[in-house]
Amino acid sequence: xxxxxxxxxxxxxxxxxxxxxxxxxxxxxxxxxxxxxxxxxxxxxxxxxxxxxxxxxxxxxxxxxxxxxxxxxxxxxxxxxxxxxxxxxxxxxxxxxxxxxxxxxxxxxxxxxxxxxxxxxxxxxxxxxxxxxxxxxxxxxxxxxxxxxxxxxxxxxxxxxxxxxxxxxxxxxxxxxxxxxxxxxxxxxxxxxxxxxxxxxxxxxxxxxxxxxxxxxxxxxxxxxxxxxxxxxxxxxxxxxxxxxxxxxxxxxxxxx
Numbered sequence: 247x248x249x250x251x252x253x254x255x256x257x258x259x260x261x262x263x264x265x266x267x268x269x270x271x272x273x274x275x276x277x278x279x280x281x282x283x284x285x286x287x288x289x290x291x292x293x294x295x296x297x298x299x300x301x302x303x304x305x306x307x308x309x310x311x312x313x314x315x316x317x318x319x320x321x322x323x324x325x326x327x328x329x330x331x332x333x334x335x336x337x338x339x340x341x342x343x344x345x346x347x348x349x350x351x352x353x354x355x356x357x358x359x360x361x362x363x364x365x366x367x368x369x370x371x372x373x374x375x376x377x378x379x380x381x382x383x384x385x386x387x388x389x390x391x392x393x394x395x396x397x398x399x400x401x402x403x404x405x406x407x408x409x410x411x412x413x414x415x416x417x418x419x420x421x422x423x424x425x426x427x428x429x430x431x432x433x434x435x436x437x438x439x440x441x442x443x444x445x446x447x448x449x450x451x452x453x454x455x456x457x458x459x460x461x462x463x464x465x466x467x468x469x470x471x472x473x474x475x476x477x478x479x480x481x482x483x484x485x486x487x488x489x490x491x492x493x494x495x496x497x498x499x500x501x502x503x
Contacts, residue, residue, distance in 0.1 A: 263320070267291075269313045271285055271300070272311055275300060282297060332371050337369065346399060352403075353373045380399040380400060383397060383398060384400070404452070433445070440467050447466055448484070450462070450479050450484065452479065458475060459479045461476050461484045472488075473491075
């Protein structure tokens with residue numbers, strides 16, 4: 247407990263090196279040629295702080311330590327601190343909101359901006375920044391309520407997740423799915439070359455206005471397509487629709503034979 251309280255007190259008492267201290271460092275280091283440990287002791291600073299401040303600069307000649315240069319750099323770094331957002335640029339913010347509500351994905355927005363605004367460097371944003379902005383409108387990264395004066399933009403995303411999934415989560419999902427479902431990479435050669443009838447390919451059509459999905463099943467050689475409506479996109483419901491359509495088609499054809 248005593249050690250932890252000392253560490254906490256040391257963290258609370260931390261303050262940045264001032265311009266006055268930098269002048270002293272320059273005089274002692276460059277003119278008086280004192281050792282760094284002596285300078286640290288005189289200023290009452292940790293040795294590591296003075297080492298970081300000097301950063302191996304020479305005592306004389308080009309590139310030597312300068313209090314004025316060090317202070318200007320420190321002030322610049324201080325101004326650049328904190329979380330920055332490109333959405334402070336109103337035209338960019340309006341563009342992103344408009345395209346999201348039209349159904350564009352963050353990836354499409356990021357790709358399209360340099361094409362539509364080739365000369366305006368402020369009209370640039372990454373898809374990751376768009377996702378962060380969408381979930382930043384909600385407390386607790388999507389787990390809470392909409393912040394006052396903000397808009398819930400999650401409904402405009404294709405997957406419409408309530409909360410942001412952690413990095414690597416979808417890769418883990420894919421690995422788990424590959425264990426239970428056959429991968430498209432492992433399908434037989436005759437299916438890829440479309441020389442044998444009987445290989446089917448499925449897909450699901452999603453709507454933003456409804457939770458219902460349209461399940462499509464396409465025979466790769468003949469081009470025959472079956473459609474069916476499912477209450478959701480689960481594998482169980484999609485399989486049920488696919489089997490029902492195939493059985494119905496089989497019965498109709500056998501009756502004609």
